[in-house]
Amino acid sequence: MKKTIKRLVAGTLLTAVVMISGLVTLIFFPEPLFAHKLEHGQFNVYSNSDINQDIEKILDNALTLVRHSELYDADYTYDIFLSYNSLYNKIDDKVLGHGPSARATGNNVIIKVDIDADRNLAFPTFYHRCEVNLTYIIAHEMIHCLQENKYGKLKFNPFRHPEYWKLEGYPEYISRQPQLSGTNYSLLNEIDRYIDLESKLTDIWMSIDEGGCKAPSLYYKSRLMTEYLMDIRHFSYDQILEDTTSEDSIYEEMLRWRDTVRKEN
Numbered sequence: 001m002k003k004t005i006k007r008l009v010a011g012t013l014l015t016a017v018v019m020i021s022g023l024v025t026l027i028f029f030p031e032p033l034f035a036h037k038l039e040h041g042q043f044n045v046y047s048n049s050d051i052n053q054d055i056e057k058i059l060d061n062a063l064t065l066v067r068h069s070e071l072y073d074a075d076y077t078y079d080i081f082l083s084y085n086s087l088y089n090k091i092d093d094k095v096l097g098h099g100p101s102a103r104a105t106g107n108n109v110i111i112k113v114d115i116d117a118d119r120n121l122a123f124p125t126f127y128h129r130c131e132v133n134l135t136y137i138i139a140h141e142m143i144h145c146l147q148e149n150k151y152g153k154l155k156f157n158p159f160r161h162p163e164y165w166k167l168e169g170y171p172e173y174i175s176r177q178p179q180l181s182g183t184n185y186s187l188l189n190e191i192d193r194y195i196d197l198e199s200k201l202t203d204i205w206m207s208i209d210e211g212g213c214k215a216p217s218l219y220y221k222s223r224l225m226t227e228y229l230m231d232i233r234h235f236s237y238d239q240i241l242e243d244t245t246s247e248d249s250i251y252e253e254m255l256r257w258r259d260t261v262r263k264e265n
Ligand SMILES: [Zn+2]
Pocket: 140, 144, 168, 171
């Protein structure tokens, strides 16, 4: 009897281990779950539906943004998974949880939500269906891939990584360059806008863009702090990671800088 129970327990454990390792393998190596593949420069694109050729232009534009980053690696290949309505999404939702519209693991960029490559849009549904620029989402996730590529899996993984503002501020800073380098753009005004939006918040979710999508307010704050450090103080990303000044101190310093510049003008 005891032997039978032991065998049953061992059998159940073995099945569980096989299932979990299978799921983990599919999360990190999801290629077999997708029927279509398109190769384009530094990209492999996977999808279950036909891949719209317009994605190539979007990927080229995302790569142009990422080229501005000190983390850029010309030999790196990105695997882009358009996983909306796929078995992969179902597994990913179960294992890693509902929520993010995109994710980066290793060299995989997973776009979990519906996209329209013609219009360069993605449609997150976390709160309600909204619109966000697809090039921006892809470039943001590509920078996450490059963080891990440059600094290693031990320093950048879901369980261990630099403080959130250092993790998310830099991908935001790089992927939003088209907006940040616009002629009408002003960091001073953006800081004011952030403070105004933040004062009206009832939770952590903030509408940063026009498309009605919400993101944790930290994304906006982190990008402004990264922008201040890189554009005004001329830090590299390496230096930001190494610097031990606290988030609060950097934020206060940025506000003092804003006040000083305002007084001078
Ligand atoms: Zn991110």
